[in-house]
Amino acid sequence: MSDGEVDVAIVGAGFAGLGLAIRLRRRGHRDFVVLERADEVGGTWRDNRYPGVACDVPSHLYSFSFRPAPDWSRVYAPGAEIQDYLRAAATDEGVLPHVRHGQEMRSARWRDGRWDVVTDAGTWRARVLVVAAGRLTEPRMPDVSGFDGPVVHTARWDPALSLDGKRVGLVGTGASAAQVAPHLAERAGELVVFQRSPAWVVPRGDRPYTGAERARFTEDPAAAARHRQDIFEDAERGIAARRRVRPAIDELRARARAHLSAQVADPDLRRRLEPDYEIGCKRIVLSDDLYPALARDDVTLEDSALASVSGRTATAASGRQHELDALVLATGFHTTRQPYAERVHGRYASLAEHWADGMTAYASTTVHGFPNMFVLDGPNASLGHNSAVYMIETQIDYVLGALSHLASAPGPLEVSAAAERAYAADVDAAARDTVWLQGGCRSWYVDEASGRLTLLWPGSARSFRERNARFDPAPYLGSAGSATA
Structure with missing residues (x-):
């Protein structure tokens, strides 16, 4: 492998990019690079270092099946531990040796049968491009330029920032906010939480694994595998509620309401914390300590959005004003409109133009007009109830199958427009009656322009694997496949 010319260029060194790289190495493939903008691998778990950051999927399921980790410290691993796992896996x-740090993809263009990938350090010519940039990489930043004090987004945490004894405003009440809020409440003199809409919260049930449990998982890999499978099956049962099946959705809603009643004694606060949309429409928060934090005397729940800031004064949509010393933004990410899409140019248009009506991809992985390109963790390739790593591994299997096909058939490999349209229609039909489209909320799972569910797979994790794990050349154009446009 020499700089400039490469068989496979992988963009991103998080779970998806590293997972594919590991599988390639195990197959004896050496002619690839992983282009990473940062100075370390890890993706989401490198970037998110705020106090309390942890996974919402149990540790034993949130890891590669082909590289299990038997000695997780807790049921839900802290972010730093996941980062250590990914760093160790890569090492x-x-x-x-295949990772090129400080090489952010500035553009990628299909030209003369190969991809020209321009980075901060030069241009790579690649036969195959794999976009593994993830969906939670670019923070969504509200305009708080008028605030005269420190401002930090949870995904860009500054460990040197001192908030002890300060008047702190926390913007957001989603998953990141639920994790950081209890820690801010302990450190700040006052905490004001700006809530655009409340989240449904269910018990987390986190705890350390005992020494005996960790020893058993280490000494008996079969026991660890059974534990992982039990977690998977339990999570899979959650799809019924998301598809609004009764009594599953009623039981999930009742569980969340019971949790709220048990942890919040003040009836007025309980009222302001109960959502007016169906459970599951937005991401469900798992937390045992968010409600106790919000019930503290030194914490104020501002149950309206942050509207404006001037100096040290933050004005809410309600008109109420709060004097603050610092702002913490837990405002999420650009998800349905991925910034990388503007940088990728295929045979006809940019990926952003192709996705003008919402993201689509055949098998959630390949896109018409973008030959020899694969997108991991992209359109309809995530879940609202189970592990993203399981989905990533399914896509990796698909990409490896495509690469094997390319090794034996002339390329390039490009899915037909008809196949991509049919797949998107199937996804839309399956999503139509789910809680994500019928639950009465706005969420980052749904494309704002088209109203389509573009981020999540609307079925079980197992159904995604059954449909998309095996590469089939039939829907592809030209000599590498057999489809017509």
């Missing part, structure tokens, strides 16, 4: 599997 032990021999992937690090």
Whole structure:
């Protein structure tokens, strides 16, 4: 492998990019690079270092099936532990020599049968492009330029920032906010939480694994595998509620309401914390300590959005004003409109133009007009109830199958427009009656322009694998496949 010319260029060194790189190495493939903008691998778990950051999927399921970790410290691993897992995986599997740090993809263009990938350090010519940039990479930043004090987004945490004894405003009440809020409440002199809309919250049930449990998982890999499978099956049962099946959705809603009643004694606060949309429409928060934090005397729930800031005064949509020393933004990410899409140019248009009516991809992985390109963790490739890593592994299997096909058939490999349209229509039909489209909320799962569910797979994790794990050349154009446009 020499700089400039490469068989496979992978963009991103998070779970998806590293997972594919590891599988390539294990197959004896060496002619690839992983282009990473940061100075370390890890993706989401490198970027998110705010106090309390942890996974919402149990640890044993939130790891590669082909590289299990038997000695997780807790049921829900802290973010730093997941980052350590990914760093160790990249090191032990021999992937690090393939990683090019400080090489953010500035543009990628299909030209003369290859991809020209321009980075901060030069241009790569690649036969195959794999976009593994993730969907939670670019923070959504409200305009708080008028605030005269420190401002930090949870995904860009500054560990040197001192908030002890300060008047702190926390913007947001989603998953990141639920994790950071209890820690801010402990440190700040006062905490004001700006809530555009409340989240449904269910018990987390986190705890450390005992020494005996960790020893058993280490000494008996079969026991660890059974534990992982039990977690998977339990999570899979959650799809019924998302598809509004009764009594599953009623039981989930009742569980959340019971949690709220048990943890919040003040009836007025309980009223302001109960959502007016159906459970599951937005991401469900898992937390045992958010409600106790919000019930503290030194915490104020501002149950309206942050409207404007001037100096040290933050004005809410309600008109109420709060004097603050610092702002913490837990405002999420650009999800349905991925910033990388503007940088990728295929045979006809940019990926952003192709996705003008919402993201689509055949098998949630390949896009018409973008030959020899694969998108991991992209359109309809995530879940609202189970592990993203399971979905990523399914897509990796698909990409490896496509690469094997390309090795034996002349390329390029491009899915037909008809196949992509049919797949999107199937997804839309399956999503139509789910809680994500019928639950009465606005969420980051749904494309704002088209109203389509473009981020999540609207079925079970197992159904995604059954449909998309095996590569089939039939829907592809030209000599590499057999479809027509």
